[in-house]
Amino acid sequence: MEESEHRFISWPVLAMMAFVTVIGFEDIMYNFKNQGMGVITSWIIMMFLYVIPYALMVGQLGSIFNHEGGGLSSWIRGTNGEFLGYFTAWTYWAASIPYVVDSAQSVIVGFGWAFTGSNEFQAKMPNSLFTLVTFIIFIIFIIVQRHLANSMEVLSTIGGFAMFAMTVLFVILSIVGLSQSGWHMATQPMNIHTIIPKFDLKYLTTIGLLIYAVNGAELVAPFVTRMKKPKVEFPKAMITLALMTTFLTIFGSFSLGIFFDANHLPNDLKMNGDYYAFQALGQQYGVGNLFMYIYAWTSVIYMCALLAVLLDAMTRMLIADTGDKYMPKFLQKKNASGLPINGYILTCALSGFIMLLGVFLPEMNDIFNWLLNLNGIISPGVTCWIFFAFMRVRKNSAKYPSEYVFIKNDKIAYDFGLFLLVVTAAATIFGIAPQDVSTYSGTWWYELVINIVAIFVLIGLGALLPLIRKREEEYGIAFDKAQWSAMIATTLIAIIAMVWLGGSHFSARITLIVVIAAVALLLLWLIGRRKPVQTNLKNS
Template identity: 85%
Template sequence: MMAFVTVIGFEDIMYNFKNQGMGVITSWIIMMFLYVIPYALMVGQLGSVFNDEGGGLSSWIRGTNGEFLGYFTAWTYWAASIPYVVDSAQSVIVGFGWAFTGSSDFQSNMPNSTFTLLTFIVFIIFIFVQRHLANSMEILSTIGGFAMFAMTVLFVFMSIVGLIKSGGHMATQPMNIKTLLPKFDLKYLTTIGLLIYAVNGAELVAPYVTQMKKPKVEFPKAMITLALMTTFLTIFGSFSLGIFFDANNLPNDLKMNGDYYAFQALGQQYGVGNLFMYIYAWTSVIYMCALLAVLLDAMTRMLISDTGKEYMPAFLRKKNTDGLPINGYILTCTLSGFIMLLGIFLPEMNDIFNWLLNLNGIISPGVTCWIFYAFMRIRKNPEKYPSEYIFIKNDKVAYIVGLLLLLVTGAATLLGIAPQDVEIYSGTWWYELVINIVAIFFLIGLGTLLPLIRKREEEYGIAFDKKQWVIMITTTIFAVVVMVWLGGTDLNTKVALVVAVAVFSILFLWLIGHRKPITLNIKK
């Protein structure tokens, strides 16, 4: 159940329904048998091999490829969570809007700048909240996760019952085999990444393997159960959405507000008004708030504590008297703020939400590639990595299956860079393409710089002197002010500005990396 609430949720079903309509049912079936089940079973074998390790994915890579790649895996996994926590913070605001107003008017009438500011304020609040209520938030996230699961199952069950009572009338027409088949075109290929994003995450529970009574046997069984539950919910959940929404004419804001629209329609069908919607809204708010607090704390601690001193700069590993990595929190908030700033120039708040969601569909599948790579490594050397549970007895066949899933996931990651939910080749499309590339470059590229910064610390005693810090901070603030000041200009200017800032940042980091600090300590 812990794995289930991290892998699939009602909103995941909604996102992909928006992308593919009723054809997503066929996509889910294909995904379940050709991707999710083998993926879950591979995670099962990796968890069985490294059942004494508590780090999950980074421990698997470290155990098969050494310390540096283990560090870089931990970094990319952490970087991939940045868009996710920003998305969660935005979902908190959307949830509060529905919980208090009962409609989408709160979000619809909000300027992008206000939405971004509120999102950042939510970040700051929960940095403080988790410090004092970390354990309570973990409990609330578990309760909220189970409640979210219950609401999803309730929606599926009541939708089908309502369909039977209404004589089988569905909003999606016609309802036939052709309707259930997706269009395998370029647009479809760009949405595969979001399908993978919706069903990955099983590896998050790997650190809990050691807490099971018989981990080598029970963990693989848990993964099989997870795959079956996910299959049931995605297929029947998508079908239930077709009862209330015309898949041929979906609302533009379905990804942001669709789950609330769905429960609103369910309540109207049963004559209870907005009752189900309000229950779901508060369930979502509680879950998202708790999840955000835990994520902000856990992801930072995991990165700082799960990487060796050889690669992580000392100033990031610095902790206060309460044992909290304060500078790590600052880094998290800074990168989150950068991601939010990139999206502030999009036309509407709905565009910001969709873009950020689609960014998750690029970065998250990219990180999933590490799982298949680790699986290939253990199957290439089975004697070195014995396991009580084995997925596919033949090592060569297993290796080929792992390679195929790696290639498919890698291709989905690259194709996902193409913007979605906007008119192709429009100004907004080109802008989203640019900020997708910039976001990926900064989130992943920074991970390659940290070991170099750590090397400077070891060589000079400090990474940067005060003058260099002042120059970097001043330059960053200047770039932000210029970007905000030009926020009302045309998209071409924004694209040029983002590219200029990206190029300048690369050159600046290169130059600053080759300058010795003015105040040198004795070389150690």
């Protein structure tokens, strides 16, 4: 049956769809804080050596596996088998945990600015209250999305475009304003040396957040086959995406240099910088806090909608995309409304665990920065799967025919995929080193430990679930009530012990937390070794 003309997606529309998912004002702000005006050079390098080839590789993978929805896990499943497909789905889901926690915290920050017009609300909030409010927001939005899921999807789409519009507005008004009398660059001197970053170890630790800022093109991969002439139109869309992203990141960073001295940036720039920027823009144009309030409410609406959609979509995706072979039955259990209730509990539990790790940091700003930087570790790590799948495809291209092909020569294409895989893996590893704190201070060592713990738990749990599923197949159930009770009690005791250690010295806290975690893991392992009592369900 011939598809009608109006059902095709044009390349400008696809480019715009990808653009909204890839870059935002906060991404520009975060990396400006990390690298100052030197980030301009980093953005140029990223666009031509990373974003364009990355997006075009995604296009070929989406074209090959279009019948499976074009998702990342289906690409790995189709090239490397069922287990790695499952594990990719898990890691993609696990990478969403820090993101949704970060989104929930951004909601709190947004409301603070929307109601008070300053950073006073979050500046005075204790860490424990901040964590508690964040967790309450999780619970509220799990309830809200159940009734308003479709509305939230519409709101997140509208909010996404509104956020993009506010970013463009900021860049245009800043650059136009600079030509007016009375305006000047806060960053001085402004010359070629200012925009060249210092390529040292600290720089390497910030690359992960750059990659985190520009990834997301895989979300539009399934639309490749809905284009009329994908071989011609998809590269146009991706090159347009790269050009728009390059324009916005370069001029966005330059615009920030108008209002902030890149040599002396506020410590809370990652958390409050976008609000400071719009506040400064409004004051320069003589409209007070108008721009800031518009941006604050735009951010609140967008982040609320995004949070609700994410909490629902990520849980459903995990349960639906991994199948019966590796996912325990108790996680697939649904209530009368068809919701994976135990999946939601797992999401909340892991989100609470991540928040608990950060609650002992000195200030709320440290929590926000740490969580953001955690995204800069886990998200690039998951992106490695994309390049791995692409390399597998190009190693045996005859087995994977595609309507669109990135670089006809398989050897060159494979080497390009390997290059991006190595770069992304290196950025992930270097990103584990803490940022935004004094090197080798107590806080630095604590953040290093909780970075490793967070990665170990989020990724390691994905390796344990197939073993739990195996127990279900062998015994009929994974654990009996006594085992569940013992594991829950052990976990709670470990958590209480860690909370009790919250006020101790960092070095003592790190040592004791490691010991408690090791003992808890040992006890959980010993509990799990025992066969469940209800073995009579095995053959039922």
